[in-house]
Amino acid sequence: MxxxxxxxxxxxxxxxxxxxxxxxxxxxxxxxxxxxxxxxxxxxxxxxxxxxxxxxxxxxxxQINTWIDNTYGFRFVYPSHLKPSRQFEPGYLENGSWSWFSEKDKGFPLVSLALPGTPQKTTVAEIRIGVSEDPVTVRQCRNLPPNATPDSLKTFRHKDNIYTFFSGSDAAMNKSISVQAYRTVHRDRCYSIELMVYGTNPDAVDPPDYAAMKPDEAMTRLTSLWRQMDFQWLPDMPVRKEK
Known part of the structure; x- marks a missing residue:
């Protein structure tokens, strides 16, 4: 054979x-x-x-686990071998902000979920969910940010919520970053759900890290993960009436 x-x-x-x-x-x-x-x-x-x-x-x-945020009212499921984090690790082309497209002090991180990578962290791919309660940021939440790709803006409705989608990227010093964002306003807060791939040229790592995912492959896998997470808003809690 x-x-x-x-x-x-x-x-x-x-x-x-x-x-x-x-x-x-x-x-x-x-x-x-x-x-x-x-x-x-x-x-x-x-x-x-x-x-x-x-x-x-x-x-x-x-197996899959369920992440439930009762404070901000959302849930999603994820493969149990992934470990959620409440911190956004900063990098050369991003500062760990609640949203790559917005100022850091205008919001804060909620949860991130990263794909497994090589020990050198040559390619880092993660989904980040951040929130802002800043009034100006909330009003401009679904607008196209200055650092987004001009023709990437799309708008759609999902379960009574209007979302906008846009993307952006940057590169410098053998490093690159690509971000796809889903934005919506929910209960007077601006939420940014971002698929982020942060990469380093494998040849710039000592020794060269040719086992690392290529950025395009990482974004494909990240998109697949996002589609499986079944992100949902929790129902409003009924208001208790005083007797």
Whole structure:
């Protein structure tokens, strides 16, 4: 049997082994986007390490957790192998602000969720949710910021909330950053949900970090994760009447 035939058989095995179905808080098998499949399952190589393939399939997330913020009234689900953080780590092209598109002192971080990366952190990909209660920021929440790409603005409605989408990027000194933002006003607050990929040229790392995700691949995986998170606003709590 030729190596290519073996590779095709193993690829089919990989596809059948991946979980499927909608992601909800009750499921134990969250769906995986094809872009998230282990690289050993892809057709771009005839060489497959069976032991590595078995290890990667065993490590495929089988459970999801639910993040609930009762103070700001939202929830989402996420693969249990990811660890949410309440801090936004600053980098060379961003200062850890509540929103990459806004001033740091006008809001504050709520939660971030990062994809696994190499120890050198050559590519960092994370979803950040921040909020601002500043009146001016709330009024301008859905406007296109000066540092966003001019033709990236889109507007859509989802479950009675109007969202705007825009993107932006920057690069300097062997580093780059790309950000996609979803903005909305909810209960008189401006929320910014941002998909951020921060990358360093692998050749600029000592030793060169060629195992790191490429920025485009990282954004694809981040988009897949965001679509699975099932972000929802919590229902308004009824006001108690004094007797």
């Amino acid at each position: 030729h190596k290519r035939d073996i590779a095709n058989i193993l690829f089919i095995t990989c596809v059948l082994a991946l979980p499927a179905g909608p992601a909800t808080a009750e499921t134990t098998e969250p769906p995986l986007n094809p872009a998230d499949a282990p690289s050993e399952c892809r057709k771009d190589s005839d060489v497959i390490d069976i032991n590595l393939l078995r290890k990667r399939l065993m490590e495929t997330p089988r």
